[in-house]
Amino acid sequence: MGLGVVGCSSVPLKESGSLSSYNRLGPAEGNLSKSRTFADTPELLSAKSVAILPTKISPTAAAKIKKPGEDKLVSNALDRALCVGLSDKYRVVGPGEPADLTVRAMITDIVPTGKVAAGISKVTSLGTSAVLPVGVPRLPIGLGGLAVEAEAVDATGVQHAAIVWSRGANSITNGARVSEVGDAYGLAGTFANDFSKMLVKGKKTSGVSLNLPSGQKLKSQFGGAPKYAACDAFGRAPGVGGFVAGAVGAPPSWTDSAQTN
Numbered sequence: 001m002g003l004g005v006v007g008c009s010s011v012p013l014k015e016s017g018s019l020s021s022y023n024r025l026g027p028a029e030g031n032l033s034k035s036r037t038f039a040d041t042p043e044l045l046s047a048k049s050v051a052i053l054p055t056k057i058s059p060t061a062a063a064k065i066k067k068p069g070e071d072k073l074v075s076n077a078l079d080r081a082l083c084v085g086l087s088d089k090y091r092v093v094g095p096g097e098p099a100d101l102t103v104r105a106m107i108t109d110i111v112p113t114g115k116v117a118a119g120i121s122k123v124t125s126l127g128t129s130a131v132l133p134v135g136v137p138r139l140p141i142g143l144g145g146l147a148v149e150a151e152a153v154d155a156t157g158v159q160h161a162a163i164v165w166s167r168g169a170n171s172i173t174n175g176a177r178v179s180e181v182g183d184a185y186g187l188a189g190t191f192a193n194d195f196s197k198m199l200v201k202g203k204k205t206s207g208v209s210l211n212l213p214s215g216q217k218l219k220s221q222f223g224g225a226p227k228y229a230a231c232d233a234f235g236r237a238p239g240v241g242g243f244v245a246g247a248v249g250a251p252p253s254w255t256d257s258a259q260t261n
Contacts (some may be wrong), residue, residue, distance in 0.1 A: 007140020114142020140249025
């Protein structure tokens with residue numbers, strides 16, 4: 001149990017050069033998720049519409065994933081979650097359409113999940129949950145991670161928000177999935193939640209949010225139609241099938257298909 005508590009992968013927080021500017025980023029903050037951020041509060045709060053460009057994957061990150069297309073699952077999951085999160089405040093339009101803000105992101109690093117360790121962890125967890133009142137933590141080996149950079153710019157290219165973010169999976173809060181991108185796939189949603197919340201609120205927020213998810217967000221999470229048609233470019237969430245697949249440790253590719261945007 002002690003090993004499970006401290007088990008956590010480490011992903012360095014570093015600049016990759018994908019942002020238009022790093023000059024206004026603040027100091028590194030956070031424990032589980034580490035980030036440096038910049039938010040132009042008045043501009044973010046006054047903006048009404050947003051376009052989301054498909055997330056790019058750096059050659060460094062792509063080279064770490066052996067199975068073709070798996071990295072695309074991660075970037076598409078990030079875009080889908082980002083689109084749903086931003087829909088709480090902004091009208092989301094398609095790329096190329098007039099928008100107050102355009103969001104662009106790049107996955108700068110992926111730490112692959114150890115599939116063998118993930119499989120053993122899931123089998124052990126499922127087995128013990130059948131005979132004990134609580135399951136055991138995930139094995140603190142083979143944990144994956146993710147690093148992302150993103151920014152929001154206006155029609156003239158002026159940056160109004162930016163983030164350099166990284167997070168490694170841990171033994172307690174990240175369930176094991178038997179896939180090289182098992183952890184990165186889940187962490188893509190964590191990043192999207194952090195960045196979309198910053199844009200919606202106009203500032204970086206800290207601590208645990210006690211707010212209930214909006215109705216449109218819950219509907220999208222269960223595979224329903226998104227609030228704005230532009231979000232359909234990233235497909236629908238796997239819904240109940242995805243939750244079940246995650247619970248038994250199945251690869252994300254079993255229930256989620258990356259779009260070809």
